[in-house]
Amino acid sequence: MPRTAHRRRDRRNSHTSEPSTITGVRREIPTYDLMRAEGLELIEAHSERLLSEIGVKFIDDPEALRLWRDAGADVAGDRVRFPPGLLHSLLKTAPKLFHQHARNPARTIELGGNNVVFAPAYGMPFVSDLDNGRRYGTIRDFENLTKLVYASPWLHHSGGTTCEPTDLPVNKRHLDMVYAHLKWSDKPFMGSVTAPERAADSIEMARIVFGRDFVEKNCVIMGNINMNSPLVFDHAMSGAIRTYAAAGQCPVIVPFVLGGATAPVSMIAAVTQAYSEVLVGCALAQLVRPGAPVIFGNFVTSVDLRSGSPSFGTPESALASYVAGQLARRVGLPVRCSGAFTSSKLPDAQAMMESVTALHASVLSGANFVLQSAGWLEGALTLSYEKLVMDADYLGAMHRFLKGLPVEEDAFAMDAFSEVGPGGHFFGCAHTMRNYETAFYEAELSDTQAFETWSDQGGTDMARRANRKWKEQLRTYEPPLLDEGIDDGLRDFMARKKEQLPDNWH
């Protein structure tokens, strides 16, 4: 258990404004299985061909090449080809189900099975809000966003690089990001992956909070590994996989598959490629440390062949999500799937049209870890404050959706029909009074009022209401407790690390 990270809780318990604890949500509805078994078998067979005939490159990572050679792969230069069956055999040691511990034990999550965990957007260089428009992200933005994610009951995970703090040196900002996750939130989080030594720093900071022994035996930090598709791991990415896996921490292996650009223009081929790439990444983690937790990631969309830019929330990518979910279940690994994706530059109709399309597919595909589920705009270039809270509100609706429709006897309300009869009204009947408080999810940012009332109140659109909401959430934010000794330990570590290296700005 985390030793003292949350030690002061009891003393101040009566006057904290800590958000309610929902540690993931269990999916109680079936997955949507788009493709029949024969189709999935064809994908698997073509994947074996791709892996054995074309193979994958590992750039500047002799250690990875050595591991593959020892495992029986065919290594020629930096190209690795995999005999059929090798990867599936290696993946047998990967856990189907594992916990990522949070420094507040009440927020520890379980990954795999029917669990669904929502995490915010990741990797955006820009931020935007309605007042100040779009600009480069700063550490101040990063802290704000971490606080907003902490405040939402529907986001179970603090994420990682929610925005890039571009006002800090490239080679040091990971320290401030990890610190912000640990200081301003007590939800589980992700560390740096941009270089193996930054991954190591992230894990070291987790050790300060959770204790070295605890971290050796438990997953407390994830790293999101974006591959260099098609079929390449550069040394930063394969190095980060090795660093996380060696520490028993969880790399999330995510191909970056854009049909027509980094993958063939056919979605089936793109899915086959993504499947192949993710198997390689997950198996590498097992070579480093058998039993290391890994997540089977999925990121498959297409380029808009008019603009040359990626498009998001498309029907093709929704179909790909369903198939990816099925493939992951056949491998038996926890799966990450698409989030609230959009190409839109604004929190407008396009943004939510595309985001809901992608998110629905993710949820029904059986995703266990939905990174990018809140805040994303502009094809991952911009984190919108307004979209963050809009998406979070929608994730609340998804919590309700995942619960399905239970069919216990009271739900049939036969007493209400007897009481009300034909032509009556159910508003005040006994069954309604008994159940109304929990009957429906109340989407806070959706206006259902009469036109006149809405108009009298300013006739706002959803983005404007979201603007009010995030400001209110920042105004009322109270940090979770963090032991002062631990806080000092983290600050000392950061200070030492920052002194050791000159600032690097690119």
Add this chain to the structure above:
Amino acid sequence: MPRTAHRRRDRRNSHTSEPSTITGVRREIPTYDLMRAEGLELIEAHSERLLSEIGVKFIDDPEALRLWRDAGADVAGDRVRFPPGLLHSLLKTAPKLFHQHARNPARTIELGGNNVVFAPAYGMPFVSDLDNGRRYGTIRDFENLTKLVYASPWLHHSGGTTCEPTDLPVNKRHLDMVYAHLKWSDKPFMGSVTAPERAADSIEMARIVFGRDFVEKNCVIMGNINMNSPLVFDHAMSGAIRTYAAAGQCPVIVPFVLGGATAPVSMIAAVTQAYSEVLVGCALAQLVRPGAPVIFGNFVTSVDLRSGSPSFGTPESALASYVAGQLARRVGLPVRCSGAFTSSKLPDAQAMMESVTALHASVLSGANFVLQSAGWLEGALTLSYEKLVMDADYLGAMHRFLKGLPVEEDAFAMDAFSEVGPGGHFFGCAHTMRNYETAFYEAELSDTQAFETWSDQGGTDMARRANRKWKEQLRTYEPPLLDEGIDDGLRDFMARKKEQLPDNWH
């Protein structure tokens, strides 16, 4: 066949701007079956209890009561109770699959099975656009909207009361609406249901176009029957069902089920009620004329218990859609399900968030007829010009979605992987050049451009782009051909009917 309605086509074929013909779309992906058989059986069993113990009222319709008495139902006053099994037995004569003929035979649709037909919003008293805001609909709006629906390749059906032409007398506007559908479009359409004589007028106008004999033997018009839930048919609604069915035309039976208001606050009970009500309406049509085409309608959502207004695009109503689809398939009737629903007053993020939620559930539930699939705002009070074209664009995406991911050998693109290899780019490879034109749906109103390009072009949101689009569509609209003799016949009929009655304004 329609005799002469489309007679002039050949002569002018070379220079018409007629939109491409897509007569519905076939679903090639599986339905999403949310509920297990045991749950569905529980709903069916509770429905039998509801129908036999509580029953349904038929207000001021002695003919309907006579039909039910003769069929073996228990009729006491205006209350009808149904012995278990009676309705299912009557429904055996209803067709599982039928055509609705369009005056242009190339636009005739098939209903039932795996067919999906999209139709626009229905019943809105207000219209809105970005330039002029919200105001009462007029016949000019009605004509515009009919033209916009005609212009979209993704809307297969012209709909019915797309907006209320409130500048025309209540007892005569149905004539002008039916005329507009026949004059400005050649897609299938719906007639009036607000009184049996207006339903009869609508059918009579169809006879002028299609010929009396043809109409006797074929479905050429639908009527959308909104029930007075809970458990009531007023004489206008049951009269309209009888009128359409007697003429061999198709009533769409749609409960109006709002959990917490016109139904219990539990979604399972609301679904059970809706299921029961729709069985009664469909069976009444079979009593009038065995074999009459009917559509099993579904409209289940909830009231927002804060505002007292209906809420749309909720997780609960999405769940209800899936179950309704399953129940309809067990009965074996073509099913209408939810469309692009929202409570929003603007074509904003809320509007598309809710609409996509409802529409996805409709499509995956196996809906055959998706009325309300374009233009809806404000809980069916407002038809938005912008939302109409935004939704239509999204329906194009749904066409692509419904096609799934075929797994033929070329789709695996093995030649592309050989050509490109690890680290390459697929943009110009042979497989891409062979397939790029048909690979992806191109959403016309979704901007995927780089921020700078988008910004230089005005930094528009989706609603603004939609505003440009509908104006362009009206500017370039060309009417489909209509035989002059038929046109004269329709005008004569309308003039005679209008002379027979004084104007009625409420």
